[in-house]
Amino acid sequence: MQRRAFLSGALGAALASLYARASFAQSDSHMMHMAPGSAGMSDAHAMPGTMMPAPAPLAAADALSTGAPLPALRTLANESREPGHFRATLVAQPVSRPLLPGQSDTLFWQYDAGAGTPDLGAPVIGPLIDVREGDTVEIRFVNRLAQPSTIHWHGLPVPPDQDGNPADPVAPGAERLYRFTLPPGSAGTYWYHPHPHMLTAEQVFRGLAGPIVVRAANDPLAAWPERHLFVTDLKLAADGTIAPNSMMDWMNGREGQFVLVNGALRPDIDVTRDERWRVWNACSARYLLLAFDDGRPFVQVGSDGGLLAAPRGNLTSLLLAPGERAELIVAAGALPSRARLVAAQYDRRKMAMMGGGLPAEPTRALADVRFAPGVGTSGVATPGVVTSGAVASDAAGASPALPAQLRKIAPLSPFRARQTVVFSEAMDMKAMHQPGASALSMPRGMQFMVNGATYDPARVTLTSRRGEVEQWSIENRTDMDHPFHLHGTQFQVLARERGGKRVAESYLAWRDTVNVEPDETVHIATIQHDAGERMFHCHILEHEDLGMMGTLRVV
Structure with a gap:
């Protein structure tokens, strides 16, 4: 509609x-x-x-402090001593943290390791799972929430029965073992989050999400210091509670008033030499048009599924839709300087109850960055920076030259089948505004659909054959942007089409999430390697919960 x-x-x-x-x-x-x-x-x-009833007022924009150093992410410890084997435990549980002065502690839901004892000194981000291609991964998931939950390994090529799909929930108080082996070529930047149908949005906005890095033995960028920026947002009420979704949140997707990096509001980052940044957009619905406020360029070297075929240099902005990730090379420069890392204004065409659309969100500062080339390069660790290999920099902190080619990516072809996905929406205004409708945990009257229907766990939307290369066309017949996400594999974006004009994608990359603008059709090439049932959906989590999801059966 x-x-x-x-x-x-x-x-x-x-x-x-x-x-x-x-x-x-x-x-x-x-x-x-x-x-x-x-x-x-x-x-x-x-x-x-x-x-x-009037919703509780939101906390003021200055209610959280800024300017602390960028927090380092926790790393999930490997309990196995066997080479090539990663074994750990993740516990999902409620955790109270002091957040607003003079208010009660804020109750988050978060992932913790081992016995599940919360680390209140660490950010409210699930611990980093740092593994390598070829590893066999075993994660025991313990659900201490009052709701069923799952863990979805977003972007990883795992078997369907290990993917945390909504058809495979873990009941409150129960646990299950996820087990999979990471194949060659899977090195990249991924994340994990819950995926129970109609509960995903709430579980994520209350804190359940964490990063994954899969490393390759022959990483051409192992010499660069590596920094992790896991971006989320938080909608906080004035009394310190996490605010529930409003009707407008369900309609447009939730955007909190606080945009956090590694759980901190506008932290400080010190860059003393060229760095490799891994950036995650783990927000429910917020788009991140990444840029520096002084217009300085950066280089994109990776996307959802790992390194690009070749670097994309001299970028001054890069759009990450919800669920997307990117790897960047950020230069320290020749002279000391300062800049803000921002989410620049991007109009994703949010709906208004009055018809038409809402204005775009203003530019948001994500972090304050101090570029101090050569400072602190005498072997002293830089806060928030990890090294994935031997850092080959000289006394002045200079990094080696960036390779002209990063990896080989062969275009997927020839196509054996074609699939069509159509995003659409419908609103029953009378149902939406029945008394008390806005107070329901799942509002009435909103339909976000795939191929003309809302998600039904008993219905198979599309069928593919294992091992066959397919061309998918994702068409957006709504008036707002929707990020398309496909489980179980990566894909290559071939072209974008609008008004009969088709424009080929300008670079080759592996991806699992792609933004689709209104009246646009995005053409992708993909292949599924495991039989079973997979999900595909809009990664605005409220839209996913309201039905913008389908089941792919791979035979």
Whole structure:
């Protein structure tokens, strides 16, 4: 359903008038009143119950402190002594942390290691799982939540029965063992998060997400110091609680007022020599148009599925949709300087209750970066930086030359089959605004669909054959951006098409998530290697929970 047809008739006009102010301001703190006989509303459409409860006010934008050094991520310890074997335990549980002065502790849900004793000195990010190609990975998952949950290994080529799909939930108080082997060519930047249907969004925005790095033995960039930036956002009420989703959050996807890097608000980063940055967009719905506020360039060397075929140099911005990752080379420069790493303004065309769209989010500062070339390069560790190999830098901190070719990526061909995925939406305004509808954990009346239907666990949406190269066309018939994510494999973006004009993708890369703009069709090439059932969906988590997901059966 296109936005131009989103509101219609007297009911739509009345509701548009009612919600115009709150929608435009993107606020959840206004009292909303609806009375029979309101202008433009006929008696037939008047709704009993004239008052909806006001959501709790949100915490002020300056409620959290800034300027602390970028926190280092925890690393999940390997319990195995066997070479090529990684064994560990992840516990999902509620954890209270002091956050707002003068308020009660904030209750997060987070992943912890081993016996599950929370480390309150570490950021509210699941521990980094740092493994290598060829490793056999065994993760025992213990669910201490009051909800069923799973762990989905986002982007990793794992068997379907180990992928944490919504059809395979782990009950409260239960546990299960995930086991898989990482094949050659799987080195890259991944992450893990829950995937229970209709509960994914809440579990992630309450804190359940963590990073994965898979390393190759022949990494051409092992000489670069490596920095990890795991970006999330937090929607916090003034009383210190994590705010529930509002109607607008369900409609557009949740964006918290605090954008965090490694769990910290606008931390400080010191760069003393050229660095390799791994950046994750682990937000529910926020798009990150990464840039430095002074326009300085950087180089992209990796995407979701690892290194690119060749570096993409002199970039001044890079868009990461929810779920996407990137690897960058950030230069220290020749002279000391400062810059802000920002999420620049990007219009993803959020919907408004009044029809049309909301204004784009303003530019957000992610971190303050101090470039101090040559400082601290005498062997003293730089906070927040890890080394994946021998760091070959001279006394001035200079890095070796960036290779012109990073890896070999063969284009997928020839195509044996074609698949079509269509994103669409429909809104039943009357159902959405029944008394109390906005207070429900899952609001009525919103439908985000794949191929004309919302997700049904009993229905197979598409069928593929194992080992066959396919061309998929993902068409967005809505008026807002949607990031498409495919489980179980990586894909190559071939081209983007709009208005009959097809433009080939300018670089070759392995990806598992790609943004699809309104009225755009993205063509990808992919192949599935394991039989079983996989998911594909929009990675705006609220839209996924509301039905924008399908099942792929691989035979």
